[in-house]
Amino acid sequence: MFEPTEEQAALAEAARDFCQGTLTETLKADDEAEVFRPEIVKAMGEMGLCGIPTPEEHGGLGLGYYEYCLVLEEIAKVSASYAVSVAVTGLPQVILTLFGSDAQKQRWLPGLAAGELLGAFALSEPESGSDAASLKTTAVRDGDDYVLTGTKFWITHGSYADVYVVMARTGGPGARGVSAFLVPGDAANLSFGRKEEKMGMRASPTVEVVLDGVRVPASARIGDEGIGFTVAMTALDSGRITIGASAVGLCQASLEYATRYATERRQFGTPIIDFQGVGFMLADMACRTETSRLLVHKAATLKDAKRPYSDIAAMAKVTATDAAMAVTTDAVQVLGGYGYTREHPVERWMRDAKVMQIVEGTNQIQRLVIARHLKKQHGIG
Numbered sequence: 320m321f322e323p324t325e326e327q328a329a330l331a332e333a334a335r336d337f338c339q340g341t342l343t344e345t346l347k348a349d350d351e352a353e354v355f356r357p358e359i360v361k362a363m364g365e366m367g368l369c370g371i372p373t374p375e376e377h378g379g380l381g382l383g384y385y386e387y388c389l390v391l392e393e394i395a396k397v398s399a400s401y402a403v404s405v406a407v408t409g410l411p412q413v414i415l416t417l418f419g420s421d422a423q424k425q426r427w428l429p430g431l432a433a434g435e436l437l438g439a440f441a442l443s444e445p446e447s448g449s450d451a452a453s454l455k456t457t458a459v460r461d462g463d464d465y466v467l468t469g470t471k472f473w474i475t476h477g478s479y480a481d482v483y484v485v486m487a488r489t490g491g492p493g494a495r496g497v498s499a500f501l502v503p504g505d506a507a508n509l510s511f512g513r514k515e516e517k518m519g520m521r522a523s524p525t526v527e528v529v530l531d532g533v534r535v536p537a538s539a540r541i542g543d544e545g546i547g548f549t550v551a552m553t554a555l556d557s558g559r560i561t562i563g564a565s566a567v568g569l570c571q572a573s574l575e576y577a578t579r580y581a582t583e584r585r586q587f588g589t590p591i592i593d594f595q596g597v598g599f600m601l602a603d604m605a606c607r608t609e610t611s612r613l614l615v616h617k618a619a620t621l622k623d624a625k626r627p628y629s630d631i632a633a634m635a636k637v638t639a640t641d642a643a644m645a646v647t648t649d650a651v652q653v654l655g656g657y658g659y660t661r662e663h664p665v666e667r668w669m670r671d672a673k674v675m676q677i678v679e680g681t682n683q684i685q686r687l688v689i690a691r692h693l694k695k696q697h698g699i700g
């Protein structure tokens with residue numbers, strides 16, 4: 320079950336070779352100095368890695384989320400920041416593929432899929448995170464245009480992106496009053512505020528985006544007025560699979576690193592892996608990694624088969640990101656004092672894992688989603 324074909328394995332291997340070469344060169348310094356290198360995303364785009372599930376007619380590879388997950392796991396094994404970059408630049412692509420007009424697809428998809436353009440997803444605001452439907456950014460119709468005003472917070476690729484999918488209010492309160500817009504990165508009156516200084520994922524830029532009367536034509540609206548929240552939630556459903564896959568990458572990297580260390584490190588005259596306390600910790604890390612991968616691949620396979628997958632995607636996100644937090648923390652423990660230093664990557668993986676429990680809907684919100692599905696399955700709600 321979930322065994323990659325030769326072609327799928329070759330795609331993952333190409334991603335692995337690129338990441339273990341180019342990506343490792345500046346990794347440590349970029350984490351320390353919080354440097355993002357868009358040229359790395361561009362290079363991955365040239366290999367086809369930025370548009371794996373985007374249809375071939377729009378410049379993507381036209382493959383599935385399963386292949387996407389295999390690749391993201393390989394990228395995250397080296398750098399969770401760049402796995403998130405590939406996943407985030409994929410969000411406008413999934414949105415345009417499902418909801419975009421022909422003109423919007425032609426304008427943006429080929430560049431995004433090729434990694435020549437960088438995409439961003441702008442939903443969160445200073446006062447609306449988990450309660451995203453309470454967002455305050457407005458889009459006011461003015462003749463053939465809309466004028467967007469508001470502040471978006473925590474935007475990955477903020478200030479670097481060529482296009483932002485911005486959720487803004489065109490109607491009354493709540494989810495039904497929200498619409499989605501394509502805002503070019505060079506639009507007049509679009510500016511960028513604070514870049515967050517973060518605990519982890521430090522090579523990924525997280526920036527405040529300010530819309531101070533940004534004018535876009537009505538043709539920049541994605542779908543009808545009022546479907547913006549559905550657009551955002553649909554994107555986040557698939558985003559949960561990609562975050563899950565990235566978390567599996569962190570688990571696998573930590574497991575491999577800690578296992579190697581535990582076979583080489585000797586105390587009391589014996590390799591530490593032979594102490595049951597350490598061996599069992601590694602066994603639990605392996606169990607968490609495998610179960611997470613299975614669930615992520617199940618969610619991806621359901622999506623690829625066009626079957627309902629939202630509840631499984633939420634379970635995959637919770638399971639894999641909680642696992643990543645536990646497995647990376649245990650990896651630090653296996654390395655003892657050395658694990659707590661910057662000499663080894665496990666401390667970075669632990670810092671990177673934390674945010675995965677927060678982004679694309681916190682793990683508490685995922686549990687709400689799962690509970691709602693359970694109620695529905697039992698004919699309530």
Ligand SMILES: Cc1cc2nc3c(=O)[nH]c(=O)nc-3n(C[C@H](O)[C@H](O)[C@H](O)COP(=O)(O)OP(=O)(O)OC[C@H]3O[C@@H](n4cnc5c(N)ncnc54)[C@H](O)[C@@H]3O)c2cc1C
Nearest residue numbers: 440441442443448449473474475525677678679680681683
């Ligand atoms: C590094 C990073 C990158 C990000 N990138 C993006 C991006 O590209 N685009 C974007 O739009 N957003 C982005 N975000 C924002 C992210 O999606 C939000 O941080 C997240 O949705 C949580 O919102 P919040 O931070 O406002 O927390 P809050 O919603 O204020 O939540 C605070 C705490 O309360 C809990 N909580 C809230 N409501 C409930 C409830 N009903 N039941 C139980 N617990 C609850 C939460 O789980 C959390 O533990 C990013 C965030 C980070 C940190």
